[in-house]
Amino acid sequence: MNRRTLLAALLPLTALPFAGAMAQLAASPPLSAQDQADVARIEAYLNGIHTLKARFLQVDANGNSIGGTAILDRPGRMRFEYDPPDKMLLVAGHGLLVYYDPAVKQTTNLFLSNTPLGILLESNLRLAGAVTVTGIARATGQIQLTMVRTARPGDGTITLIFATDPLTLRSWVIRDAQGRQTQISLFDVTYGGEYPDRMFTFVGPQFEH
Template identity: 30%
Template sequence: MIAAGVGLLLAVAPQAMAEPTPMPKPSPKGERQISAADPVRQTRPPQPTAPMTKLTTPPEPVIPDPRRNVPASIFTTFDAKQKADAARVSSYLSSLSTLVGNFVQVGPDGSKLTGDFYIMKPGKVRFEYDNPSPISMIADGQSLVVRDRKLATQDVYPLSQTPLRYLLSDKIDLLRDTNVVAISSDDLYISIIIEEKNAVIGTSRLMLMLGVKDGQLKQWTVTDPQGYDTTVAIYNLDTSRRPDPTMFKIDYTDYSTPPG
């Protein structure tokens, strides 16, 4: 179930399917870098030190209505307010250089996983799932790996084939750089849905939700081509702390890509 939730979060195309490789061995004893090469790491990097009010209870993610209809026309047009909302979201995403916080992930079956995440743009992210989950996800700007400490494996995906690339882009104009098919807002959230079509596997979607009052990213939902949703809500956000760049290193040194 854990692996399924992560897989739906990625929603990759067939040509981007992962190549399973054995997990690299731990770094030599005494080395202080935090690296993806350490499969048995139990401690997390230091938490953000910037003064903020910490939530002791994770927020309850907003789960999209599975019966919702999303316009699929490539000729979708938006009014002035919708364009302004898209510009606001684009400006916010482009303004971020680092982001650290906690997350709650809800899978298609309603199961929940929690953990911490660390973003350094462009292209770098690390998701650390709380115990008992053995999963972590690391992107180094080019590739994204899903590591399983229990199985001692890591699956490698091109970052360019995952929805996370939109969140990790240095600068982005959603209406120009993506296929936005819906923009809506209410008293609480601005919601934007991005659609991607693939001739082989079908259509996947990414829905971003930002708070109307504070303008901060609250959650995203990935819908896979089969229509299953995985929602990730984030909280305790800190934009002032710069994560250690070594957190985003992936060790490919001893493992070549399998042929085929």
């Protein structure tokens, strides 16, 4: 999996033209009563998560896969450590997403609020107002919500996929401006625990001891 593909899995590299993104947003169907009830249930579930640690498998549109360990520490903090030999790192904290590629010793920085992935990390998450649910799909034992930031639909979409009994976050899909998508699946999930601040602050290798 090359560096650009890996970045596209988590970060919107290129925004859709604003007019086109707004047209897509306007075309979203209104939520039914059942939709609204499911959205409220999912909001409550996500807001009930403080910390989460899991193994993850990331698969891009070409079928390339890479694994690692993920930590979510809501609000506002996340850490993705990719398995060797890649050893890439993505850290969210202090309002930023920082991606580090050791192969080229290069970092990429984005504001967390400009990324669809940042929706997962918001304090007192509401799937309305600043976030727009653009689609809901259901299958036996599963429900998925697709959403965008209302003011920045061109930043990309995130689709959250849940098992329904009990309600559990299983995976998410990021779709970039070119329509390419990458899925992150979680397994061996544990909830709770405390993680030190340093895990969510990127320190370049030149400063490590």
